[in-house]
Amino acid sequence: MSAARDDVAFINRRSFIELHARERASTLFDVGTARELLGPFDRVESPWLPLQGVTPQSDDGCVVMKGKIAGRAVVVVALEGAFQGGSLGEVSGAKLTAALDLARADSEQGIPTAAVMLLETGGVRLQEANLGLAAIAEIMASILGLRRYAPVISVVAGTVGCFGGMSLAAGLSSYIVMTREARLGLNGPEVIEQESGIDEFDSSDRSLIWAINGGEQRHAMGLADVLVDDDSEQIGGAIRQLIEQGVPTQHRSSQAAFYRERIRALDPSRQFDPKDLRATWHAGVLAEAGK
Amino acid sequence: MSDYTGVRGRVWFRALTGQDSPLAGDPKSVLTADAPIGASRARFLCVVPDSQGRFPCARHGEVGLEEAYTLAARVHEVIEQDRNNTKRPIVAIVDVKSQAYGRREETAAIFLAAAAAADAYGSARMAGHPVIALVVGHAISGGFLTHGYQANRILAFDDAGVMIHAMHKEAAARITRRSVESLEKLGKTIAPLSYDVRDFAKLGLLHELLQVSDPDHPSDEETQKVRDKLLAAIEDARRGPFDLGNRLESPEARETRQATLRTRALLESQWRAGT
Numbered sequence: 410m411s412a413a414r415d416d417v418a419f420i421n422r423r424s425f426i427e428l429h430a431r432e433r434a435s436t437l438f439d440v441g442t443a444r445e446l447l448g449p450f451d452r453v454e455s456p457w458l459p460l461q462g463v464t465p466q467s468d469d470g471c472v473v474m475k476g477k478i479a480g481r482a483v484v485v486v487a488l489e490g491a492f493q494g495g496s497l498g499e500v501s502g503a504k505l506t507a508a509l510d511l512a513r514a515d516s517e518q519g520i521p522t523a524a525v526m527l528l529e530t531g532g533v534r535l536q537e538a539n540l541g542l543a544a545i546a547e548i549m550a551s552i553l554g555l556r557r558y559a560p561v562i563s564v565v566a567g568t569v570g571c572f573g574g575m576s577l578a579a580g581l582s583s584y585i586v587m588t589r590e591a592r593l594g595l596n597g598p599e600v601i602e603q604e605s606g607i608d609e610f611d612s613s614d615r616s617l618i619w620a621i622n623g624g625e626q627r628h629a630m631g632l633a634d635v636l637v638d639d640d641s642e643q644i645g646g647a648i649r650q651l652i653e654q655g656v657p658t659q660h661r662s663s664q665a666a667f668y669r670e671r672i673r674a675l676d677p678s679r680q681f682d683p684k685d686l687r688a689t690w691h692a693g694v695l696a697e698a699g700k
Numbered sequence: 701m702s703d704y705t706g707v708r709g710r711v712w713f714r715a716l717t718g719q720d721s722p723l724a725g726d727p728k729s730v731l732t733a734d735a736p737i738g739a740s741r742a743r744f745l746c747v748v749p750d751s752q753g754r755f756p757c758a759r760h761g762e763v764g765l766e767e768a769y770t771l772a773a774r775v776h777e778v779i780e781q782d783r784n785n786t787k788r789p790i791v792a793i794v795d796v797k798s799q800a801y802g803r804r805e806e807t808a809a810i811f812l813a814a815a816a817a818a819d820a821y822g823s824a825r826m827a828g829h830p831v832i833a834l835v836v837g838h839a840i841s842g843g844f845l846t847h848g849y850q851a852n853r854i855l856a857f858d859d860a861g862v863m864i865h866a867m868h869k870e871a872a873a874r875i876t877r878r879s880v881e882s883l884e885k886l887g888k889t890i891a892p893l894s895y896d897v898r899d900f901a902k903l904g905l906l907h908e909l910l911q912v913s914d915p916d917h918p919s920d921e922e923t924q925k926v927r928d929k930l931l932a933a934i935e936d937a938r939r940g941p942f943d944l945g946n947r948l949e950s951p952e953a954r955e956t957r958q959a960t961l962r963t964r965a966l967l968e969s970q971w972r973a974g975t
Contacts, residue, residue, distance in 0.1 A: 446970045453966065456959050460890055475971065499892075503963035510964075511971045533841075533866040535876050540892040540957070542841065542866040543905055543947070546849035549815075550944045553822040574845050580815025595811040595842055596801050603871065604801035605757055621807050632809050662812060662819040665772035672765045672808060677755045681807045 422640040426567050426590060430487035433527050433566070434474045436641050437485055437648055442476035447504060455498045457537045466492045471501035473508050479649040482515065482522040484508045490529030490569035497530065497575065498537040502544020509551035509561070516558035523559040523652050524552075526582070527566070531597065532573015545574035552581045556660065560584060562651050564644065565591040565633075570622065572597045581662050584651045585633040586644065587624030593633070594622040620683040630690045632661070706749040706761035708837040708861070708915060709795030713746040715923040716793070716930075723774070729753055730770040734788075738931045742789040743778050745771055747796050747847055757802025763843045764800035768813035771847055775820035779827055787829040789934040792821070792848040794835045798868065799842030814846040821850035830937035832930055835897075836915060839864040852942065853907040853933040859915050862897040869895060891956055904953025907933055907946075 425433060435443050447453055447468075454465035470492035474485045486505050488495040497505070505526070512522040533541035552561050560583040565571045570592035571579050579585055579593060587593065596604075598612035611617065620626060628636040635647045671690065675681065710731070714720045717735035722728050729750040734741050749761040758764025763771075775790060782788050799805075799814060825831045833839075833848035835856035844864065848854070856862055866872070873880045887894035891902045901909050910929055912922055947953060948961060 444974055447963065447967045451966060453959070453963055457890060457892065461886065473967065475974065499957065499959050500963050503960040504967060507964045507967040511968060535867060535872050536893075538866040538872065538892050539864065539894075539900060539903060540960075542845070542849075543903065544960075546845055547944055547947070549818050549845070550822055550825075550850060553819065553826065554943060574842060576811035577815045577818055577842070577845055580812045581819055593811065594806045594809075595799055595814060596806060600871070601801045601803060601806070603874070609757065609801075610803045610806075621803070627809075630809070632812060660819070662815040663776075663823070665769050665776055665816045665820060668812065668816060669766075669769035669773055672769055672813070675804075675808060677804050681804055683807055686807060 422638065423642065424639050425641045425644050426588070426639045428641070429491065430470070430472045430489035430527065430529070434472050434485045434487040437525065437645050438474065438476040438478055438483075439480065443474045444476060446473045446475055446508075453500055455500050455537065457499065457540070461536050463536060469498060469500040469504070470495060471504045473504050479652055481652055482520055483525060483652060484512050484522060485525045485527065487527035488530045493534055495528070495530035495569050496532065496534030497541045497544050498534040499540040499544060502541060502548060506544065506547045506551045509548065509555050513551070513555040513558060516555065521559045523562065524555060525562045525564065525648055526578070527564050528571040528575055528579060529566070529569035530571055530573070530575045531569065532575050542574060545578065548578050549581055552578060556581070556583050556656065558656070560651060560654070560656050562586065562648060564648070565593050565624070566639065566644065567591040581660070583657050583660060584635070585627070586635045586637060586647050586651070587627055587633045588637055588639050589624045590639055591624040592618065592622035593624070593627050626683055626687060629687045704761060704797045704838045706795065706797065709746045709761070709793055710748045711916065712793050712834070712836045712918060713744060713748070715918040716791075716927060717744050726770050726774075727753060727766045729758070729767050730774070732774045737789065737927055737934070740786070740788070742791050742934070743774070744791045744793060745774060745847070746793040747771070755800065755802065755804060757805060758800035761795065761797040762800040763796050763814070763846045764802070765805055765808055765810055765813045768810070768817040768846050772816040772820040775817070775824050778829065779820075779824050782829070787827060789830040789832065790821070790824055791930060792831070792833045792851060794833050794839045794844065794848040795837030796840060796843035796847055797838060798840045799846065814842055817846045818850050825850060825852050826942050828942060830934040832933050832937065834926070834930065835862055835864060837861060841865070841867055852937040852944070852946065854905060855908050855910055855929060855933055856897055856900070856906055857912050857915050858897060858909040859912060861915060863895055864897060864900045865895055902952050903956050904950040905947050907936070
């Protein structure tokens, strides 16, 4: 992606991050093709939140839309970061899993249907604890089921980022698209500070967080496929291109031997410098690409 | 409800396989062995604590970078070896404290390592390998997603030392702004919040709860009993299908996961209605 930011383009760009989940999803489709499934008027809400005095939301913070992108069948699932931190509960988890399973069923019937996941999430919704974790295990299984037939694309735009169990879902995807504002990781900085102490991770150190989890770093390390600006046009373009590219020859998460060697080569007697690691891994990415 | 001891994984790995050491080239925190079960053999895998491990945040039974990639590699090995043969069963013996919470882990992308292990287990299941998780102790959060939760059948001991959960109690209480006491009280009425394995069983995700009188010291007789249960689960899993659909079919799931079933049914009918 070119990061050319001439003044006019910068002023005219339409921010993606500032959009809510529903707008984010609808902006990606070919004009007039999108249809929301199980929308807020169906009122399928979390049965567990009211039991704990938490107001549910009539779409459970998860928007499912089906339609066409670049003329091909696609389902987009957008998590709403503004509702319970985009966390996965029973209903939002079931929506995402069902969307992936239906895309697989259509793909098996000869209508390849890609999935785009717009991930703004801290992972499991702790008010639904074990059903949230179970839902994420099922989402992961469904990604593995679909990605044999059609690409599964994860987009982490920001500002919530993608953490917890859903970072594994991103890891299983065919492609990951990130902005510089986005963060991707298993454990958020606050969690690490709580579990392992402030010497391990100072969660108030913003530059450290972005140096490790930020989109630019993930992309440079070969862990995200496309780095985009916070621009709806650019993000839409990247998604169209990846959908046209189709299923990758080999998924990143299937290259265990390759990454195992990378970990073996590290010296964990001290913390890793994100810049050094970026340089080493980036060289590896280039070498792989040249093969 | 007991704290994590990290003893049970090794104890049951030894009981079921007769072996106790890692394979050549593997970290000491991952035990892998092929051992007889019924008339054939199965691959057993287990993550155990290693106080001398290279990564300081993964020395106490957490699943870290090395553990996740080793599990992934050892499971892919089975898929490769059995490509044209009968699919060997894979048994994940689960007693994991959690995922590793460290800066090194995040910098080197533990999310991808964890995904790689889940990818391996899930790919094995889809290729027709019976994948069984045997929860003998703790199965917490990302640790369980990485090692065990992609299994077609999950067995767990019916024992107070067994804990399957999204987050350990203290952290969950802190994040949801509750006391540990009020969290425990809520768990008595709201099944998904409970830390008790019998409440977990109400979610319908388990194939079976196993009665074992002394899970810290398995006798030969009880080991054989568990082996028989594993074998029955393996035979059941072989019949397919190879997805996780069975988790929604139990009477418990039909009761507790009504919202999941309703969501799936409605979404499917609306999906079909438009095409």
